[in-house]
Structures are given as structure tokens and as C-alpha cells.
Amino acid sequence: MAQYEGSCHCGRVAYSVEASLDQTITCNCSYCQRRGSILTFAPATAFTLTKGEDALTEYRFNSQKIQHLFCETCGVESFARGAMPDGTPTVAVNVRCLAGVEPTELQPTQYDGRSR
Numbered sequence: 271m272a273q274y275e276g277s278c279h280c281g282r283v284a285y286s287v288e289a290s291l292d293q294t295i296t297c298n299c300s301y302c303q304r305r306g307s308i309l310t311f312a313p314a315t316a317f318t319l320t321k322g323e324d325a326l327t328e329y330r331f332n333s334q335k336i337q338h339l340f341c342e343t344c345g346v347e348s349f350a351r352g353a354m355p356d357g358t359p360t361v362a363v364n365v366r367c368l369a370g371v372e373p374t375e376l377q378p379t380q381y382d383g384r385s386r
């Protein structure tokens with residue numbers, strides 16, 4: 271686990287999160303395929319939105335369970351809110367939005383979201 275600082279592109283949305291980059295995923299569902307994000311998951315308690323709650327625009331699709339949140343100014347989705355199967359609130363962090371992280375050094379697991 272390490273502490274990371276994340277943000278959207280324009281900087282209106284910013285957060286800090288304690289997360290591991292050992293188990294990242296990419297997903298081939300209709301949404302993730304278009305976005306091209308690399309994700310890691312953290313409990314909501316490990317996530318602090320430092321600014322930008324008022325800049326977040328929500329998008330939901332399919333089961334409506336995941337709250338995709340993107341910056342209304344620059345359009346970047348730096349994180350999403352959801353829940354684990356047991357109901358524990360969680361955040362899906364877009365690793366590409368974390369400072370100091372080199373995405374090409376990660377080895378994400380391909381998640382087959384398209385088939386679910």
C-alpha cells in the first residue's frame with residue numbers, strides 16, 4: 271500500500287488515496303473499452319476527495335451500480351464509486367490519473383467485463 275495523489279486533467283477534481291498497484295485491471299466492457307483506463311480498487315475509507323465534489327458529473331449504465339464520476343470541465347473520469355459484493359463502499363481509481371505512476375510499468379489483468 272502507498273499513498274497517491276490523483277486528479278482530473280484541469281485540476282478541479284483532486285484526491286488522495288491509499289492503494290496498491292500490484293493488482294490493477296483493464297476491462298473490455300463497452301464503457302471501459304472506450305475509456306482505456308487502468309483501474310485499482312480501494313475501500314472508500316482509504317479515499318479522500320480533497321476538492322471538486324461540485325465539479326463531478328455522474329454517469330451510470332447497465333446495472334447502475336457504479337457511479338462513474340467525471341469532471342464537468344475537462345471530462346476526465348479520475349475515479350468511480352461503487353460497492354463490493356458485501357456492500358462495502360469502494361472506489362475504482364483510474365491509475366492513469368495518479369501522480370508519479372508510469373502506466374507502462376504496470377501489468378494489469380484483463381477483466382472480461384464484456385461477458386458479464
Ligand SMILES: [Zn+2]
Pocket residue numbers: 278279280281282283341342343344345346
Ligand atoms: Zn477537470
